[in-house]
Amino acid sequence: MFTGIIETLGKITKLKEEQSNLHITVKSTISKDLKIDQSLAHNGVCLTVVGLKDDEHNVTAIWETLKKTNIGDLKVGDLVNLERCMQMNGRLDGHIVQGHVDQTAKCINLKETDGSWIFTFEYDADKGNVTVEKGSVCVNGISLTVVNSCDNTFSVAIIPYTFEYTNLQNVKIGDFVNIEFDIIGKYVAKMMGK
Known part of the structure; x- marks a missing residue:
């Protein structure tokens, strides 16, 4: 975990x-x-x-x-x-991540916005995975918050610290990243029949 x-x-x-x-x-x-x-x-x-x-x-x-x-x-x-892996005796700063990647997603847009960055990713929605606005998603192992959720795309906003200390700094339009969708969202989607 x-x-x-x-x-x-x-x-x-x-x-x-x-x-x-x-x-x-x-x-x-x-x-x-x-x-x-x-x-x-x-x-x-x-x-x-x-x-x-x-x-x-x-x-x-x-x-x-x-x-x-x-x-x-x-x-x-x-x-x-x-x-x-996390220790069970401390704070959970990100969200619950299993390390079990669901699929990859393609970077389709990247925009610098006065000191931060907006990345947009496209994924195969036929696999049953979903995002929700302000929900959690894991991109290349990074716990992030979804800022724009659509049927097969989502965006995340990246602060300077995250950009500098992760490999998102090397991701370009057309690159593929690993995506682990939120575990709670996956269970809810399955129960709702999506």
């Missing part, structure tokens, strides 16, 4: 394909503090730490993860948002 509050950025240093799996090596300031078998969100994708060395850690993405997320599009040198 995560909160969507990004701790740090990690840099992809190595990618290795093995059958339908992708082994990923990430260098970060928190890698030295990790443990084998620990859950760690990478762009919002919960992956298990399988190897450690100095200031790098290794994770493996399987075929199911690769087909639902943008993890397979990563290149050496790319930055990923990292968050360790």
